[in-house]
Amino acid sequence: MKATCHLSILIQLKLTELKNSFRRLRTRSPLEVLTLVVFLLGAGFGLFILFSKSFQFFQGQKPFGPILIDECFYLLNFTLFVMLLISSGVSAYSSLFKSPEVPFLLTQNIRWNDIYFIKLLETLWFSAWPILFITIPFTIAFGITRSVSLGPFPFLCFVFYLPFVLLAAMIGNLGAVFSVWLLPTKARRKAAILALVGVIIYFFARTQPEIIREQGSLSGILSGYLPHVAFAKFPLLPSYWATRGILAFSQIGKQTGDLWEQGVFYFLVLFSNTLFFLIPSMGVGNRMFAATFLRAQDCGEIAVKRKNRFVQPPVRWFDHLPWPSRPAMAFLEKDIKTFMRDASEWSQLIIFFGLLLVYFLNLKNFEFHVLKDMWKNIIFVLNTVGTYVVLSSFSMRFVFPMLSLEGSRAWIIAMAPVSFASLLLEKFLLGTVVSAVLTLPLVYLSGCMLEIGMRKVFFTTCLGFFVCVALTGLSVGFGARFPDFKSNNPSQIISGLGGSLLLVTHLIYLLGLGVFLLAVQHQSALTFAMISAASLLVGMLPLKLGMSHLKKLEF
Amino acid sequence: MIEIKNLKKNYGKKEAVKGITLSIQPGELFAFLGPNGAGKTSTLKMLAGLLRPTSGSIHIGGYDLNKEPLKAKSILSFVPDIPYVYEKLTPWEFLRFVGKLYSLDPQTIQKKGEELLRFFELWDVRDVLIEEFSHGMKQKAVLSASLIHDPKVFILDEPMVGLDPVSIRSFKDLLKKKTREGTIVIFSTHTLPLAEELADRLVIIDHGQIIASGTMDELRTKYASRENLEQMFLRLVEK
Numbered sequence: 133m134k135a136t137c138h139l140s141i142l143i144q145l146k147l148t149e150l151k152n153s154f155r156r157l158r159t160r161s162p163l164e165v166l167t168l169v170v171f172l173l174g175a176g177f178g179l180f181i182l183f184s185k186s187f188q189f190f191q192g193q194k195p196f197g198p199i200l201i202d203e204c205f206y207l208l209n210f211t212l213f214v215m216l217l218i219s220s221g222v223s224a225y226s227s228l229f230k231s232p233e234v235p236f237l238l239t240q241n242i243r244w245n246d247i248y249f250i251k252l253l254e255t256l257w258f259s260a261w262p263i264l265f266i267t268i269p270f271t272i273a274f275g276i277t278r279s280v281s282l283g284p285f286p287f288l289c290f291v292f293y294l295p296f297v298l299l300a301a302m303i304g305n306l307g308a309v310f311s312v313w314l315l316p317t318k319a320r321r322k323a324a325i326l327a328l329v330g331v332i333i334y335f336f337a338r339t340q341p342e343i344i345r346e347q348g349s350l351s352g353i354l355s356g357y358l359p360h361v362a363f364a365k366f367p368l369l370p371s372y373w374a375t376r377g378i379l380a381f382s383q384i385g386k387q388t389g390d391l392w393e394q395g396v397f398y399f400l401v402l403f404s405n406t407l408f409f410l411i412p413s414m415g416v417g418n419r420m421f422a423a424t425f426l427r428a429q430d431c432g433e434i435a436v437k438r439k440n441r442f443v444q445p446p447v448r449w450f451d452h453l454p455w456p457s458r459p460a461m462a463f464l465e466k467d468i469k470t471f472m473r474d475a476s477e478w479s480q481l482i483i484f485f486g487l488l489l490v491y492f493l494n495l496k497n498f499e500f501h502v503l504k505d506m507w508k509n510i511i512f513v514l515n516t517v518g519t520y521v522v523l524s525s526f527s528m529r530f531v532f533p534m535l536s537l538e539g540s541r542a543w544i545i546a547m548a549p550v551s552f553a554s555l556l557l558e559k560f561l562l563g564t565v566v567s568a569v570l571t572l573p574l575v576y577l578s579g580c581m582l583e584i585g586m587r588k589v590f591f592t593t594c595l596g597f598f599v600c601v602a603l604t605g606l607s608v609g610f611g612a613r614f615p616d617f618k619s620n621n622p623s624q625i626i627s628g629l630g631g632s633l634l635l636v637t638h639l640i641y642l643l644g645l646g647v648f649l650l651a652v653q654h655q656s657a658l659t660f661a662m663i664s665a666a667s668l669l670v671g672m673l674p675l676k677l678g679m680s681h682l683k684k685l686e687f
Numbered sequence: 688m689i690e691i692k693n694l695k696k697n698y699g700k701k702e703a704v705k706g707i708t709l710s711i712q713p714g715e716l717f718a719f720l721g722p723n724g725a726g727k728t729s730t731l732k733m734l735a736g737l738l739r740p741t742s743g744s745i746h747i748g749g750y751d752l753n754k755e756p757l758k759a760k761s762i763l764s765f766v767p768d769i770p771y772v773y774e775k776l777t778p779w780e781f782l783r784f785v786g787k788l789y790s791l792d793p794q795t796i797q798k799k800g801e802e803l804l805r806f807f808e809l810w811d812v813r814d815v816l817i818e819e820f821s822h823g824m825k826q827k828a829v830l831s832a833s834l835i836h837d838p839k840v841f842i843l844d845e846p847m848v849g850l851d852p853v854s855i856r857s858f859k860d861l862l863k864k865k866t867r868e869g870t871i872v873i874f875s876t877h878t879l880p881l882a883e884e885l886a887d888r889l890v891i892i893d894h895g896q897i898i899a900s901g902t903m904d905e906l907r908t909k910y911a912s913r914e915n916l917e918q919m920f921l922r923l924v925e926k
Contacts, residue, residue, distance in 0.1 A: 141787045148784075149775040152816060156775075236771040239735050240788045241760040426739040430698055 183273035210364035220304025248417030563604035605671025612678025694743035718886035735765035764838035774818035
């Protein structure tokens with residue numbers, strides 16, 4: 133028995149799966165593939181332009197330009213590291229403890245360690261994509277601004293980012309195993325997630341920036357802001373080592389000093405730490421993963437649903453609503469319960485909108501309310517559109533896949549004594565109400581904190597309702613027009629043609645809305661009627677198209 | 688060949704398996720019967736190493752499953768009630784993958800794989816991705832893969848679900864052939880006529896304990912009954 137070969141066999145397996153997935157692309161419509169490619173390239177190019185323009189602006193602010201660009205680099209890598217830790221932890225949890233592949237592999241004569249490491253590589257693979265998507269345009273824009281030779285520079289960044297991503301993935305995996313070991317039951321994990329969300333929101337609410345006294349000069353603004361981003365330069369952070377190393381190499385030939393030695397030193401610090409973390413990973417893979425997996429299995433078997441005193445009564449009220457229909461209300465109850473019982477779903481929602489809430493509550497500390505009306509209005513519109521962008525991602529993540537996620541249960545919809553019209557209406561109403569409850573108070577709060585006139589705040593908040601209608605209508609309509617009943621994975625559903633087209637449509641609509649709100653400084657009944665009518669049309673048309681497509685489907 | 692001693696499994700305070708002791712000899716076709724929640728799947732999962740016993744021991748082919756899991760698993764194959772398949776692989780790739788896990792040489796994988804895929808009527812679709820398959824075809828792909836290394840112990844949880852009548856007949860014949868060659872086949876089922884037809888020996892589990900065990904004839908003698916298995920099962924479980 134050659135147990136040592138198992139990891140390589142598992143790697144071969146994953147490569148074959150990947151190859152087959154690409155092979156499957158050939159069976160998809162060329163329009164779908166083209167849309168995806170154009171969207172990806174367009175988004176990458178858009179990011180490049182954004183970074184380039186920002187760097188050029190900073191570069192022009194002599195003598196602070198280079199400092200600002202360096203600060204951006206530290207902040208980017210710090211943010212990436214935190215995001216990688218979270219995403220690899222979540223990904224490791226689902227792939228190590230929830231994936232049906234693990235029990236299958238366990239029945240084969242494979243060592244626990246090999247299973248742990250193949251899952252680590254999977255985590256690494258999934259984490260690497262967003263990193264590439266952000267860092268490639270960032271580093272190219274950085275290289276051009278700094279006039280670094282673009283030949284070796286991307287390679288150099290790759291050499292630094294490889295151990296950086298691996299280190300984050302290893303820590304994330306270790307974190308997932310330790311968390312499940314400490315919190316083997318779902319109930320405890322749910323409580324821990326809630327506590328963590330509370331701590332994050334409390335932390336952000338407490339870390340209020342100092343009021344920037346000297347807004348007249350860039351040096352005044354910098355001296356006010358920079359101390360608040362100094363945490364990204366904490367010398368024990370891997371993001372610090374990667375940034376210092378890349379910055380040192382990028383300055384060779386332009387500045388004097390031991391830049392070469394510095395670059396190599398920080399690379400070795402990063403690399404040696406990555407190698408070091410292989411030791412606890414091996415230990416966990418060999419011993420702790422097995423014990424934790426089996427412990428989680430034991431606890432999973434006795435999970436008992438407890439009645440939620442807070443959610444149950446309102447859900448029951450829906451039974452008595454006569455419209456659109458009682459069977460549709462049954463779907464409504466099912467959708468709400470399914471959402472509420474999945475901690476990974478609602479925790480994302482709380483984090484996204486919780487952070488927005490904290491940001492809006494802090495607006496006064498930025499002293500934006502003392503700015504001229506024109507600037508206040510611009511900030512208000514940007515905040516409003518920003519809130520809708522978050523809402524759009526919520527709508528795409530939760531509302532669009534709702535119908536597709538019925539999956540193999542789609543026959544229930546087909547067999548149920550409920551018309552497709554009332555079913556879609558149910559999903560549309562649910563999405564709109566939840567969207568409005570989440571966003572309208574935020575838009576109102578943003579206006580109040582900026583001390584915008586109440587008339588304008590009220591006008592924009594009321595318009596927000598129609599924006600919710602438009603975004604939800606688009607999501608439900610596209611979900612019905614492009615359903616994917618084969619997949620149980622929301623990410624996979626979103627990445628299809630329907631999801632890509634929806635994203636583009638959402639962004640075009642929000643861009644149009646933003647430009648319109650910026651252009652219209654005075655609120656009138658006519659403006660209100662124009663935007664609300666356009667939004668209703670944008671929301672209802674795809675809903676109608678989706679409905680007629682659903683009627684033609686065979687289940 | 689399989690020695691189970693005082694096997695217990697607790698989930699918190701709930702005792703799912705309450706001290707099962709069994710010995711199964713090579714060439715036996717052994718059926719686990721019992722109502723839902725009786726402890727069958729927990730017992731089978733412990734035999735496959737997917738659950739850790741609270742106490743007791745399992746020896747497979749002389750290897751302690753707890754102390755030498757890899758050696759025990761190398762002669763074992765387990766097909767769960769809802770089996771996992773790699774949807775992005777073809778059945779041929781899936782078989783090759785499992786064959787490699789058991790360190791089979793390429794010629795053996797080729798020969799044995801072709802034989803199994805032909806037996807389960809998947810040869811013509813060997814290059815189609817499994818995600819395109821019906822439930823029954825996926826089940827056949829799993830069964831083929833589980834037999835590629837000629838396991839000495841073959842454990843199946845509700846193996847016939849999804850198979851068409853012709854495949855069920857062929858698979859029954861295959862199981863009998865395997866037992867004649869010395870393989871231990873253990874399966875759980877709710878289809879009592881299937882157990883009656885196939886099993887050399889059977890146990891009925893209820894509330895985590897064995898309430899009856901033996902061959903059909905032994906059971907009839909023991910309970911002084913001329914009933915078929917279904918009637919006997921209902922009487923025992925309702926007690």
